[in-house]
Amino acid sequence: MKKAFSELCVKSYVKVSQVIRNRKGASTVEYVAVLAGAAAIAGILFSQAGSIGNELVGKVKEFIGKIGK
Numbered sequence: 001m002k003k004a005f006s007e008l009c010v011k012s013y014v015k016v017s018q019v020i021r022n023r024k025g026a027s028t029v030e031y032v033a034v035l036a037g038a039a040a041i042a043g044i045l046f047s048q049a050g051s052i053g054n055e056l057v058g059k060v061k062e063f064i065g066k067i068g069k
Helices: 002-021 023-047 051-067
Strands: none
Touching: 002 023, 023 051
């Protein structure tokens, strides 16, 4: 599972790097970067299901709660 996730991250990085060089897709790159960041955080939380993962989930929920106010 971790190997597949790592390969996905590398492939995504290569594709994003190719798009960055072409300014036509600049807004798409920003969108993809946000999605990649969210996927990375989700992967970390998934792999760290113990106390670290629970603490991170709590912090993220707290942060999201502050944004809505």
